[in-house]
Amino acid sequence: MADKLAIQADSLKKIYGKDNTEIVAMKDATMDVAYGEIVALLGPSGSGKSTFLTAVGLINPPTSGQIKIGGQLVLNGSQPMVNLKYFRKKYLGFVFQKSNLIPFLSARENVQIALEINGYSPQDSSKRALEIMNELAIGDRADNFPSMLSGGQQQRVSICRALSNEPDVILADEPTAALDSHLGRQVMELFRDISHKRGTAVIVVTHDQRSLDVFDTVYEMEDGVIKLRQEIS
Amino acid sequence: MNLAIKDIRHNLGRFVLTAIGIGMLLMIVMGMGGIYRGISDDATLLIDNIGADIWIVQHNTRGPFAELSRIPQNLVYRAMVIPGVATARSFVQHTIQRQNNIGKQLRMTIVGLDWPIDKGEWVVLESGRILNQNHYEMIADTSLGLNLGEKIKLGKNTYTVVGITSSMISSGGDGIGFFTIQDALDIQLDKTGEAVRLDRVSRSNRVKKNDLGLKQPNLIELASQKSSQLPGLARPEISSVILKLKPGANLKQVENIIEGWKDVSIFTSNGERQLLLKGTVEKVRKQIGLFRILLTIISAIIMALILYTLTLEKLHSIALLKLIGASNWVVLKLILQEALILGVSGYCIAYILGKKIFPNFPRRVILSNDDLFQLAIIVLIISVISSLLGVWKAMQVTPNEALN
Ligand SMILES: Nc1ncnc2c1ncn2[C@@H]1O[C@H](COP(=O)(O)OP(=O)(O)O)[C@@H](O)[C@H]1O
Ligand SMILES: [Mg+2]
Numbered sequence: 001m002a003d004k005l006a007i008q009a010d011s012l013k014k015i016y017g018k019d020n021t022e023i024v025a026m027k028d029a030t031m032d033v034a035y036g037e038i039v040a041l042l043g044p045s046g047s048g049k050s051t052f053l054t055a056v057g058l059i060n061p062p063t064s065g066q067i068k069i070g071g072q073l074v075l076n077g078s079q080p081m082v083n084l085k086y087f088r089k090k091y092l093g094f095v096f097q098k099s100n101l102i103p104f105l106s107a108r109e110n111v112q113i114a115l116e117i118n119g120y121s122p123q124d125s126s127k128r129a130l131e132i133m134n135e136l137a138i139g140d141r142a143d144n145f146p147s148m149l150s151g152g153q154q155q156r157v158s159i160c161r162a163l164s165n166e167p168d169v170i171l172a173d174e175p176t177a178a179l180d181s182h183l184g185r186q187v188m189e190l191f192r193d194i195s196h197k198r199g200t201a202v203i204v205v206t207h208d209q210r211s212l213d214v215f216d217t218v219y220e221m222e223d224g225v226i227k228l229r230q231e232i233s
Numbered sequence: 234m235n236l237a238i239k240d241i242r243h244n245l246g247r248f249v250l251t252a253i254g255i256g257m258l259l260m261i262v263m264g265m266g267g268i269y270r271g272i273s274d275d276a277t278l279l280i281d282n283i284g285a286d287i288w289i290v291q292h293n294t295r296g297p298f299a300e301l302s303r304i305p306q307n308l309v310y311r312a313m314v315i316p317g318v319a320t321a322r323s324f325v326q327h328t329i330q331r332q333n334n335i336g337k338q339l340r341m342t343i344v345g346l347d348w349p350i351d352k353g354e355w356v357v358l359e360s361g362r363i364l365n366q367n368h369y370e371m372i373a374d375t376s377l378g379l380n381l382g383e384k385i386k387l388g389k390n391t392y393t394v395v396g397i398t399s400s401m402i403s404s405g406g407d408g409i410g411f412f413t414i415q416d417a418l419d420i421q422l423d424k425t426g427e428a429v430r431l432d433r434v435s436r437s438n439r440v441k442k443n444d445l446g447l448k449q450p451n452l453i454e455l456a457s458q459k460s461s462q463l464p465g466l467a468r469p470e471i472s473s474v475i476l477k478l479k480p481g482a483n484l485k486q487v488e489n490i491i492e493g494w495k496d497v498s499i500f501t502s503n504g505e506r507q508l509l510l511k512g513t514v515e516k517v518r519k520q521i522g523l524f525r526i527l528l529t530i531i532s533a534i535i536m537a538l539i540l541y542t543l544t545l546e547k548l549h550s551i552a553l554l555k556l557i558g559a560s561n562w563v564v565l566k567l568i569l570q571e572a573l574i575l576g577v578s579g580y581c582i583a584y585i586l587g588k589k590i591f592p593n594f595p596r597r598v599i600l601s602n603d604d605l606f607q608l609a610i611i612v613l614i615i616s617v618i619s620s621l622l623g624v625w626k627a628m629q630v631t632p633n634e635a636l637n
Contacts, residue, residue, distance in 0.1 A: 050636070059556065059632050088632075089558025100635060102550040104243035109234060114557045116234055125234075145243070161557070173636070 005071065006168050006201030007033040007056060012065035014051050014224075025051040026062065027224035031203075033217075035168065038195040038202040040212060042229065043221035049205045050173055052221065056203065057092055057171045058084045070168060089118055093162030095172040099154030101146040107157045108133065108142035111164050118165040132160045136190065152183040159187070163194060170194070172204045181210065188214045236563070237570035240547070251539055252575055256582025258532045259612065263587050265525040266604045269518055271597035275402040276509045279344070279409065280502055282355050285322075285475035286484060288500045289491060297326050297472035298404055298505065299512040304497060308474050309347075315490050317482030322347035324473040325417040328407055331387065339385070341377055341410045342403035345417025345471070353396070353411050361396035367413050372396035374408035376595065388423030392416065404513040406596055418469045433457045529611060537619035540572050544623030548630055556632035564630075568623045576616030580609060 014026035026048040033039050043049050054060035056067060058074065067075040069091055074082050101110045108129050115125035133139040138156040146154055155175060162170055172191065176184030188204070188211040195202045195216075204215070212218055220229045241248045280298075288297070289304065289312060296302020312321040325345030330338060346353050346364065353363040353372050361381045364370045371392045373379040376399075383394045392412070401409040412420065424432070433456070440446035440456040455463070478487060484501070491499045500508065510518075544551075551564050584605070591598035 054633070054636065059636070085558055085560075088556075094556060096636060100553055102553060104240040104547075104550070105236075109239065113234055113236070113554070113559075117554075117557055117559045117563065122234055 004035050005032050006035045006037075006069065007031065007203070008066075008068040008071075009052070009056055010066045010068075012052065012055055012062040012067070014048070014055060014060075015063045024224055026055070029055075029065070029221070029224065029226045031219060031226055033169075033201040033203060035201055036195055036199040037216045038192050038204070038214070040215040040218045041203060041205045041221060041226070042207070042209075042218065047221045048224040049221050051224075052226065053171050053173050053203065053205055056169075057094060058088050090165070091168045093165070093167035093170045095155070095158050095162050095170065095175045097174040097177045099146065099151065099158045099178075101154055101157055101161075103146055106143050106145055107138070107149065107153075110146070110157055111160045114161045114164050129160070129164065132164055133157070136160050136163075151178045152180075152187070155179060155187060156190075159190065166198065168201060170200055170202045172202065174205050174207065176206065176208055176211075181208070184208055185211050185214075235570070236567040237574060240543075240567070240571065241574060248575070252578040253582055255532065255536060255539075255575060255579030256586060258528065258535065259579050259583035259608070260587045260590070262525055262528045262532065263583050263600065263605070263608055264591060264598055265521050265528065266608065267587070267591060267598035267600050268594075268596065269521045270599035270601055270604065272406075272517055273510055273514050274599055275400060275406070275597055276404040276514050277506050278400055278402070280505050280509070282357070283324075283475065284355050284477060285502055286478045287476040287487065287491070288324075288502070288505050289474040289476065289497050290472070290500065292496050292498050294498060295500075295508050295512065297324065299508045302472050303470040304472070304474065306468050306471050308471075308497065311494075312474050312476055312491070315476075315487055317478050317487050318476050319479045319482075320350055320477045322351050322475050322477075323414050323471045324475050325414055325421070325471050326403070327417075327421050327472070328403065328405060329387070329420065339377065340407050341373075342405070342407045343417050343420055344409050344411050345414040346411055348413035348415070356396070356398050356401065356411060359397045359399050361394070363396060364411070364413060365395070368416055369393060370395045370412075371416075372398055372411040374401040374410070375399045376402060376408035377410060387420045390416070390419060400597060402596070404509050414471065418471075422469055529615070533615045533619050536572070536575065536615060537622050539575070540568065540620045540623045541626065543571060544568055544626055548627070549635065551627050552630045552632055552634035555630065556635045561628060564627050565624055568620050568627055569617065572616040572620035572623075573613070576612045580612045 009029060009031045012026055012029040016023040016025055029048070029052045041049055041052070051060065055062045061075050061078040061080070064077045066073060069087065072082070074080065074084070074087055102113070105113060108126070111129035111132060112125040115128055116122060120128065130139060130142055133142055136156050136159060138153060138160065141149055141153055149157065155178070170191070176187050179187065191202050191204060192214045194200055218229045219226050289308060290296040290302040291304050294300050294302045306323060309321045309323055312318060323345065324347070326342060328340070328342045330340040332338060348364055348367050356363070356372055358372070359375065361372070364372065369390060369392050371394055373394045375397060379385065379394045381394055381397055384391050403409055436456040437453055440453050446453050476487070478484060488499060491497065554564060587600060
């Protein structure tokens with residue numbers, strides 16, 4: 001399973017602004033991730049990690065370079081080759097540093113809404129949402145609002161939401177930054193299990209050096225360039 | 234899942250307060266319309282109920298409601314013999330403002346009925362009875378605050394309230410008291426004993442200085458008698474003569490005959506209505522109408538601000554929804570539905586509050602179905618328009634902003 005490529009990012013470059021206010025956020029970012037592979041992306045602050053992740057996430061197209069998802073070319077430079085919104089909805093799941101839940105929806109509804117947007121009926125969505133939450137051991141807080149949940153619990157709900165429509169790719173930007181190291185490790189292990197069990201390609205941007213053993217591959221980014229650091233096979 | 238309802242549920246307290254605020258504003262808009270309806274309805278109620286086909290008034294006046302009209306009482310007899318006329322009645326109306334028994338100001342429009350042809354049968358009574366005798370009885374509108382059986386002194390006489398009616402209000406907004414013509418004129422022309430005495434003395438003096446008085450000394454004697462016993466003095470004048478036609482009589486024909494008389498003008502019942510609505514009530518209508526428009530605009534602006542703020546608060550959630558693939562329609566629906574729910578609950582609160590509060594107003598506030606329906610449509614339009622600003626802002630949001 002690990003042979004087929006879920007993500008192929010080839011020579012991505014991103015320039016913010018124009019002329020004298022130009023910032024080169026990403027110079028040369030290349031990375032392949034297979035289905036069922038979990039990858040860590042390390043690097044100092046401002047090195048372009050988030051820029052890379054949002055480019056691959058089809059939120060923030062690169063200035064040049066190519067992005068293929070599931071073997072299909074989706075971005076040729078900043079030029080979309082497919083309907084990005086549809087592609088995002090169908091194939092991608094996001095987890096962020098902040099939990100990013102909708103404050104006026106309960107934990108369960110936060111997961112449910114993602115499913116409804118993906119075309120599930122309200123009943124199915126509600127049922128599935130609870131199933132996923134039980135799977136991630138957060139089902140007992142299903143009816144709580146985000147403000148009543150701890151940071152770790154909120155992050156779990158975010159992960160449930162990202163998983164709910166069974167995406168091929170999960171992109172996580174510093175998902176454990178707000179958690180203590182113990183909880184942080186739990187979340188990382190959760191990602192690994194999901195990746196290996198479901199065959200999902202996972203990219204996790206992290207600073208946490210202690211959890212690196214969880215990952216199949218570790219990359220490092222510096223000044224907009226991605227380098228392979230180690231491959232654990 | 235209905236996001237609008239979820240959002241409202243989460244901020245229920247604040248939403249309810251906002252809806253009450255909007256509701257009170259809309260209640261005033263609703264009330265403004267109701268006040269106008271009340272004023273025009275009250276102004277024409279007497280004309281509608283008195284059962285007259287033609288009003289004869291002083292030449293070239295628009296009386297007796299829109300302006301003062303004075304015609305001699307004997308006009309009744311002239312009118313009565315016109316072919317096609319069933320009844321001709323005298324009509325008197327004037328407004329007084331006096332201290333009543335307990336020293337409270339009593340402002341009342343006095344309407345004189347031509348007893349016994351007209352005993353006030355057409356007045357809708359809430360309690361009591363119509364006028365049974367030619368003197369010292371009255372029917373009072375509830376707004377005058379008089380009770381059945383209460384006695385009030387007006388001029389030299391005391392009158393007993395024998396009947397109570399409601400919504401009988403002059404175009405000036407004063408409650409009407411119904412009296413016989415005799416009593417109405419007495420109240421209007423009341424003079425103190427001293428004034429009457431001085432009047433008689435000056436009359437005798439005028440006769441004494443006149444040739445006629447010198448030649449016929451018994452005239453001097455006559456001049457100091459009661460004015461009603463003097464054949465040379467005209468009887469007090471009335472406001473109008475009202476005619477009811479026989480069934481099948483030709484209105485145009487009767488009008489033509491009276492129009493031939495050079496001393497009076499005539500109006501049909503509908504003509505009188507229009508005089509009131511176009512004259513007295515017109516300015517009030519415009520005044521209230523303009524206020525209503527202003528208030529509607531203010532409500533729209535306030536609603537727009539509220540909805541804009543509600544949207545601003547949700548921008549992050551909206552960006553997030555877009556990030557997980559929600560279409561613009563999902564976002565649009567959220568804002569639009571919230572606007573409509575706010576508008577509709579505001580309207581319902583306005584209606585419920587209005588129904589409770591308006592009956593306590595000194596003048597009638599009539600919520601007609603047409604007006605209510607019109608306002609409902611306006612509220613829906615306001616809700617949609619005022620959410621546009623929020624919708625526009627929400628459409629600008631990119632999924633990127635969920636990451637900040
Ligand atoms: N929207 C933006 N406009 C301009 N510059 C940006 C923008 N986003 C990021 N940058 C810049 O691009 C560089 C890389 O940022 P980022 O990808 O967020 O790095 P990291 O996630 O590794 O901390 C930084 O210098 C940052 O200031
Ligand atoms: Mg970053």
